[in-house]
Each structure stands twice: as structure tokens, then as C-alpha cells.
Amino acid sequence: MYRENTLSISDAKANEEQAIHQTRKINRSRLKEKLTSRDTLIIIGTLSLLIGALILVIVLQPYFERLHTERMQSFWGITLISAGFILLALKVAFLLYLVVLYIRYKSVKSVSDELLPTATVIVPAYNEGELVYQTLMSLAKSNYPQEKLQLISIDDGSRDDTWQWMQKAKAELGDRVAIFQQPENRGKRHALYRGFNLGTGEVFITVDSDSIVKEDTLRNMTSPFVVNEKCGAVAGNVRVLNTRKALIPKMLNVSFAFSFEFVRSAQSTLGSVLCTPGALAAYRREAVMECLPDWINQKFMGQPTDIGEDRAMTNMILKQGFHVLFQRNAYVYTNIPEKYKNLYKMFIRWERSNVRENIMMSKFAFGKFREESTLGPRILLLNQWLRISLAYPMILLMLFLVVTHPVLFISSTLLGILVFSSVQALFYAKRHSVSESFWAYPYSVFYAFSLFWITPYAIATANRRGWLTRGLSSK
Incomplete structure (x- = not known):
């Protein structure tokens, strides 16, 4: 059975439009503070380069x-051109x-305090220093009923002052937060595993220890579980926190x-968001407990x-038949790498995970893993495989064209x-800020010419272990 939401459809639309308007105002305000002469030169220079290319x-x-x-006069030439058009x-x-799915997407509005489920928020931390304190304090400011909220933070054997900052949060928040310390660093998965076993909530919410949530984020994350009994997990809306500090985050x-706001919105319409981000995700308790032994013991x-x-x-x-949704109205602002070295390490980790988990998903996605249509999830998965399978052919073609026709290429x-x-x-200009949207062009040029090697390398090294970016200086 589905429980009815406390807001009408018209109210929900009005509230979402208001939220979009407020977010736009925030983004415009932030842009005025952070747009420097160097930023302007980079954007103008990139646009000049692209228009010059045209x-x-x-x-x-x-x-x-x-x-x-x-x-067109050779078999291989015809084959190559035909493949390109296809x-x-x-x-x-x-x-x-995706556009059609995106248009159909609607986020779930918060239900009343009475209907909100009990929730356990788990914050694993490793070498985060003061950031974990800021994360815990932002969670404590959430407008979630205190009697329904359990806040747990676990220090995964940090080598810096993370534990001291967690103790400071504990001293200020008292019984509102419980902190634990792993005897040694065993990885984020093991820290979360401990949190899942300690948690008592009907819903588990995981938040990265370098992230800040808005006051209504937690209630927006848990509401889909109330109105949709088939909801097994929810992905939050991740935005960049440290945009004022360096060029890469901008x-x-x-x-x-x-x-998030376009791709995951479209995936959510199918009930098949492919990844609930570590920065902010929520899970139905019984769904987690059902797969927890396999998850903690997973091997590749x-x-x-x-x-x-x-x-x-x-x-x-997903394999259990649950839906995985995206909540566009549940914001989390997280720190991302500010240096090229740490950025490519993060992308390598993500791509290795994609290779591994695409293999896992392929084992059940082409069977009848849920009552509803499975066509959508299969299309999403096949698109993932297409991108991965083309990694080596495309890089070889690129090298060939660079040598034979560099200017044309x-x-x-x-x-x-x-x-x-x-x-x-x-898309960004419509939802947020026109001026800030121009950063899409420098980033695409940056990725195309300095990060194109990530996917081929990740495929070749998919069996390697290691977080890569969790040293004492992770940014």
C-alpha cells in the first residue's frame, strides 16, 4: 500500500518552484563573490577557442x-564512417x-513529522580534521524530529586530529551524537558496516565527513520511503562546496x-538510479540487512x-526488486579535490568501481529481477557498457588521427x-545561473585533453585495490 503525501500536487509544484528560485539566488550570490578576473579570462579564452574551432x-x-x-573509397573507411554515424x-x-524521462520526474516532498520514519545517520571519517565537525554540526541543525534521529560518526583509524574534532562535536551535542573509533584503518566500507549494525532507525542515511547538508535534507531523503513502499534507496543531490578555493571545483x-539533477532525475523516473552517492544516500533498513553479509564480504x-x-x-x-530514487530537493554540499593529481585518482576509483559493478549488474539485470518493466534499467546498463567498450577503440582512433590529420582532428x-x-x-543556466553555466566549456576542454585516459586505464587496472585519495592531504 502507498501512503498519501501530505501535500497536494499543486502545493508540491509551488514549493519546488520556490526552492529552484531560492537556489538560483544563492548561486548568483556565490558567483558574485567568487568570479575573479582570472575566471573571466579563462571562460572568455575557452569560448574564443571553441568559436575559433567552429x-x-x-x-x-x-x-x-x-x-x-x-x-568512402575503401571498405575500412566506409565501416569507420558508418560506425561513427551509428x-x-x-x-x-x-x-x-533521458530528456523525456527528466520531464516526467518529480521529487517527493517532505511528509509531516508524524509520518517521518526513525532514521540513523552514519558519518564515516578518515583524516578529515575539522571537516567532520562541520558535517556533524550541520546534521544536528536539521529540522528532523530529534526523537526520531540517531546520529553516529565513526573514525576509521585516522592519523590526524579527526578524533579530536569528533570529540568536540560530542561535547557540544551530547547525547544527540554517538562517536566510535575503529582500532585501525580498515576502509569506508567497514566503518559503514559498523554503523549499520549499531543503527536502530527504519532508514539509514550515509553522509561523507567532508559534506554539509541543508536543514530540510534529511526529511526530504526519508520521505520517499514513506510514500513508496517499493523504495529501497534514495540518492541525494550532490553539489560542490569548495567552489571558492580552486579552479577545478568551480x-x-x-x-x-x-x-545529478538531469541524469539521475531521468534514472529516478525508471526507479533505477545506478548509484547512490557516498556523499548523501539513504537506504531502507530491511534492504540493507538483506544484503549486508554479501556487501561486506564482496570480492573482485x-x-x-x-x-x-x-x-x-x-x-x-536493485537486485532485490526495490526501486532506487533520486531526491532533487535533498541537497548536500561536498568538498572535491582541488589538485589535478587527486582529481584523476578520484576518477580512477570511480571508473574501476563502474567496471566492477557493471559486471555485477549484468548478472541480474537481464533477468526478471522486479515486477515492473526491466527495459529501462537494461538500457541504462547497456549505455554504460557501450561507453566502456568504446574506450580502447576511441583512444586508438584518436592517436591515429592526431598523427595523420592533427588540425582536422x-x-x-x-x-x-x-x-x-x-x-x-x-541546463545549468535554466535551473541555476546563466553566468556560472559557462564553466561547462572549460571543464569539457580540460577533461577531453587531460583526463581522456582515465577510463582505459581504469579498465586495465580494475582489479587493483586502494582508495587513492585518502592521505593526510586529500585535496
Whole structure:
């Protein structure tokens, strides 16, 4: 049975529009404070580069036509061009599919205090220092009924002053928070495992120890479990916290917004969000307990798995037939790497997890794993596999074109970036800030020319262990 939400559809729409308006105001305010002359030069320089590439492609059109004619005279050339058009058509078709799903998406509004379930919030921490204190204090300020909220934080054998900051939070919050210390560093999965076993709530909420939540985030995260008995997990809306500190977070902020507010909104319409992010996720207690032994003992190629705990949990809950949803109105602001070295390590970890968990999902996604249609989840999975399977062919093709036709390749690549980045920019401009949306272009250029190697490398090293970014200086 489904319980009725306490808000009418018209009220829900009005509240969501108001929330969007407030978020836009916040983003505009933040932009005024952080936009520097260097930022302006980077954005203008990138746009000039991309527009220049567009002009160059027009000027070089005869050369493109000649190359096309030459390729059409050989079997391999025809095959390559045909494959290119097919892949482009698939990419555009998938994007349109997501657009249709996105239009149908609606977040669940908070239910009343009486209907809210008991919740256990688990904050694992390792070498976070003062950040864990800020996280715990932001959680304590949540407008969630105190008698229904259990707050647990676990120090996973930190080598810095994380434990001291947790003790400071405990001293200020008293019985509202319980803190525990692992005897040694065993990894985030084991810290969460301890929290799951200690938790008494009907819903588990996991929050990274370098993140800040809004006052209504927790109640928005738990409400879907009340109104939808088939909801097994919920993904939160992750935004970048440290946008004022470095260039990389500024660029990734737009990418994060598109990834969560567009892609996960579309996935949520299918009840099949592929990953509940570590920064903010919620799980139905019985769904977690059902798969907890398999989750903590998970192995890949004979070795214990110490990464991708969020995607693994999502897969195991999907496999049980539950829906996994996204709550656009549940915001968490999290710190991301500010240096290139730590950024690519984070992406490598994510991509290794994607490879592993795509294999796991493939074992059940093509069977009847739930009562509702399984076509949508299969399409999402096949798109994941298509991207991974093309990693090596595309990098080989890129190297070939760089050697044989460098000017044509670079100009056409930049034109492609201009076109597809505009999708992200337009989306961000509509929902948040027009000015800030232009960061989509520098980030796409940055990724295309400095991070293109991540997926091929992650595939080749998918069996390797290690968190990679959890040293004493993680940013």
C-alpha cells in the first residue's frame, strides 16, 4: 500500500518552484563573490577557442570533404564512417530518452513529522580534521524530529586530529551524537558496516565527513520511503562546496549539477538510479540487512573489495526488486579535490568501481529481477557498457588521427565539445545561473585533453585495490 503525501500536487509544484528560485539566488550570490578576473579570462579564452574551432571547421570544409571522399573509397573507411554515424545516432537517441524521462520526474516532498520514519545517520571519517565537525554540526541543525534521529560518526583509524574534532562535536551535542573509533584503518566500507549494525532507525542515511547538508535534507531523503513502499534507496543531490578555493571545483560544479539533477532525475523516473552517492544516500533498513553479509564480504577477482561501496549497495538493493530514487530537493554540499593529481585518482576509483559493478549488474539485470518493466534499467546498463567498450577503440582512433590529420582532428574535437557542452550549459543556466553555466566549456576542454585516459586505464587496472585519495592531504 502507498501512503498519501501530505501535500497536494499543486502545493508540491509551488514549493519546488520556490526552492529552484531560492537556489538560483544563492548561486548568483556565490558567483558574485567568487568570479575573479582570472575566471573571466579563462571562460572568455575557452569560448574564443571553441568559436575559433567552429570557424576553422568551416574554412577547412573542403579538406573534410576530401577526406570523407577518400574514406568512402575503401571498405575500412566506409565501416569507420558508418560506425561513427551509428554511434552519434545512439548518443543523440539516448540523450533524447533521458530528456523525456527528466520531464516526467518529480521529487517527493517532505511528509509531516508524524509520518517521518526513525532514521540513523552514519558519518564515516578518515583524516578529515575539522571537516567532520562541520558535517556533524550541520546534521544536528536539521529540522528532523530529534526523537526520531540517531546520529553516529565513526573514525576509521585516522592519523590526524579527526578524533579530536569528533570529540568536540560530542561535547557540544551530547547525547544527540554517538562517536566510535575503529582500532585501525580498515576502509569506508567497514566503518559503514559498523554503523549499520549499531543503527536502530527504519532508514539509514550515509553522509561523507567532508559534506554539509541543508536543514530540510534529511526529511526530504526519508520521505520517499514513506510514500513508496517499493523504495529501497534514495540518492541525494550532490553539489560542490569548495567552489571558492580552486579552479577545478568551480568547473566541476556545473558537471555535478548536470550529472545529478538531469541524469539521475531521468534514472529516478525508471526507479533505477545506478548509484547512490557516498556523499548523501539513504537506504531502507530491511534492504540493507538483506544484503549486508554479501556487501561486506564482496570480492573482485578473488580480492576483498574496498572501493565502490555505494554502487555495490545500490546494485544489491536493485537486485532485490526495490526501486532506487533520486531526491532533487535533498541537497548536500561536498568538498572535491582541488589538485589535478587527486582529481584523476578520484576518477580512477570511480571508473574501476563502474567496471566492477557493471559486471555485477549484468548478472541480474537481464533477468526478471522486479515486477515492473526491466527495459529501462537494461538500457541504462547497456549505455554504460557501450561507453566502456568504446574506450580502447576511441583512444586508438584518436592517436591515429592526431598523427595523420592533427588540425582536422583538433578542430572537429573542439567543435564537438562546443555542441555537447552547450547541453550542460543550457541546463545549468535554466535551473541555476546563466553566468556560472559557462564553466561547462572549460571543464569539457580540460577533461577531453587531460583526463581522456582515465577510463582505459581504469579498465586495465580494475582489479587493483586502494582508495587513492585518502592521505593526510586529500585535496
